[in-house]
Amino acid sequence: MTQTPVAQLSQAEAAEELARLAAELAAHDERYYRQDAPTVSDADYDALKRRNAAIEARFPELVRGDSPSRRVGAAPSESFAPVEHGVPMLSLDNAFDAADVEDFVRRIRRFLGLDETPIAFTAEPKIDGLSASLLYEDGRLVRGATRGDGRVGEDVTANLLTLSDIPRRLAGTGWPDRIEVRGEVYIAHEAFAAMNAAAEAAGEKTYANPRNAAAGSLRQIDAAVTARRPLRFFAYAWGEISASFAETQAEALARLADWGFPVNPRSLRVIDVQGLLDVYAGLERDRAGLGYDIDGVVYKVDRLDWQGRLGAVGRVPRWAIAHKFPAEQATTTLLEIDIQVGRTGALTPVAKLAPVTVGGVVVRNATLHNADEIARKDVRVGDTVIVQRAGDVIPQIVGVVETDRPPGSEPFAFPTVCPCALRTAVTRETTTGGAETVVQRCTGELACPFQKIEHLKHFVSRRAFDIEGLGEKQLVSLFEDGLLREPADIFTLAARDRQNLKKLKDREGAGETSVANLFAAIEARRTIPLARFIFGLGVRHIGETTAQTLARGYGSVTAFLAAMDAVAAGDEAAAVELDALDQIGEAVIVAVRSFFAESHNRAMVQRLVEQLTVVDAEAPKSDTAVAGKTVVFTGALERMTRDEAKAQAERLGAKVAASVSKKTDIVVAGPGAGSKLKTATELGIQVLTEEEWLQLVDAG
Ligand code: IVH
Secondary structure, three states: OOOOOHHHOOHHHHHHHHHHHHHHHHHHHHHHHHOOOOOOOHHHHHHHHHHHHHHHHHOHHHOOOOOHHHHOOOOHHHOOOEEEOOOOOOOOOEEOOHHHHHHHHHHHHHHHOOOOOOOEEEEEEEEOOEEEEEEEEOOEEEEEEEOOOOOEEEEOHHHHOOOOOOOOEOOOOOOOOEEEEEEEEEOOHHHHHHHHHHHHHOOOOOOOOHHHHHHHHHOOOOHHHHHOOOOEEEEEEEEEEOOOOOOEHHHHHHHHHHOOOOOOOOOEEEEHHHHHHHHHHHHHHHHHHOOOOEEEEEEEEOEHHHHHHHOEEOOEEOOEEEEEOOOEEEEEEEEEEEEEEOOOOEEEEEEEEEEEEEOOEEEEEEEOOOHHHHHHHOOOOOOEEEEEEOOOOOOEEEEEOHHHOOOOOOOOOOOOEOOOOOOOEEEEEEEEEOEEEEEEEEOOHHHOHHHHHHHHHHHHOOOOOOOOOOOHHHHHHHHHOOOOOOHHHHOOHHHHHHHOOOOHHHOOOOOHHHHHHHHHHHHHOOEEEHHHHHHHOOOOOOOHHHHHHHHHHHOOHHHHHHHHHHHHOOOHHHHHHHHOOOOOOHHHHHHHHHHHHOHHHHHHHHHHHHHOEEEOOOOOOOOOOOOOOEEEEEOOOOOOOHHHHHHHHHHOOOEEOOOOOOOOOEEEEOOOOOHHHHHHHHHOOEEEOHHHHHHHHHHO
């Protein structure tokens, strides 16, 4: 069969071919993995995979949900189809005490500019299960999915259909034509005990706690197995909707109940901080008797219009928070203190413990944070220690049972050199980010093998380059053999492998298919969005959100690197421009300067860029009246707060600056505006009142 070269494919042809390849490869996978009866040679299979990867690399926008490149390494029979959530499934920020709750309410008040106005909230038990999304069209359940990473989950429709708590058809009336209902799948205590007892009697796998049991039961390939598990459901939120159906969270919960969903009976509507804390106290008191696990209380701003105005920061909404119950504790023996080196060289002591069950989970490791913490608590090897676990947080050592200390023990001597082969000196660094913290850091930077490995791990991780098939084990082994030393090497791996006599496929644990899959996965990421590229670099303080801000701010990799070079070279104007981006502060500027000023870092980035096609960031909204404009707010605003005005302007594609310069396009001046207004008038910049600004953005 003659094939059109990938470079000559039109978009439509590419889409058609990707569909065909997905089906063809799925059929081959089925025969290979499930029937053990492949009908093509490995070489032919690999050629199909490579062509698929090449087309995807040229047309990244056409990558299919069921693309063969997404199934790398795993037998497809063991995975669910990916489901992209139309509205991301967010997670929640945590509050641990009353002060955190007060802060939460204060932040909301400030953001909305509410002064003394009472704020209504719902307070809902935080069910300790796993969240699920249920899409209803014309009242019929058409798709059910897990949360996944919040953006993409797994299609578990058949499994969710087996839950009797989940209506197949919505009851009552008034539901939107299309509505995605969200809630928690969980298993109650009694049912969990019975299920484990039965499993034990049958010699089958038992689960550590109801949450694991719920997750394991929902993600069964065979829905008939799920059907036999005692899964329950509570609805508490929604995603995509074709029409609004309530004005408040409390009203929404009532509607969900009308339509046939179980809604937690302990969810209440209350006013202000005291109301929230009262519900918390009540639930903490009754917690053991509820019959299912809850790990805290979720507070949500009741008014949905306010929820909308508050929006989200990164992956958490501003309008909700989880007030967690105190952590569970247990005592055990500290066997050893290991020193681990993180991506940025921080030395973290890790406690190796005699295994102990804390809150239903077996704990073997706990963090000890840093040298000072060990000294302050005088934690010694051999001590009986108190271990604590709260939710998803890494277990911690809270203290030592001194009366149980074995005779002759010595205080722990924190190493003064990095445990890496370089044995580099360790510096003590004091940072003041809120509370003062001390970090021992290996000064070897990317010369330290531990940091290099951590850096590579970060680079291939899900939120960065997302290269499947390059897990920790593979990375470490390729690193130790000198095949992978830095990110750029990943993209030359296949080419080098063709020339090497000892092929990757001949290495232990590898095989022709898995290596081909790995190469295809790498190829598929050769084209990468700018934000992921920036995040993947692993510069300190540049998390996902900051990387996105930088990507949008600079647009292209060329502009980004030029700006970073300028900042590193001490160019003030470049630093000011960086500082002007939303949420970029001193810490990022310092980190950027030190990262890009290091010639070996810069060279590493250069080698990487040469391997990639970095896709420009989506230009900020360009179809609004203020898109691309630089706006300065000054003086008092009356209809919205400064934070809100800024967030809105940025949503509409404007850049918000702190000071007025020649680059400013619009100054929005409220009562009390002073020098900025004066400068604006002098420079002949357009000045608007708040009212005029709102008309402008509304019209846009
Ligand atoms: S609301 C943006 N309400 O907690 C709001 N979540 O830590 C997102 N959860 O992923 C969730 N009970 O799995 C909400 N009443 C409740 C909840 C609840 C349990 C879980 C849920 C979510 C996690 C966030």
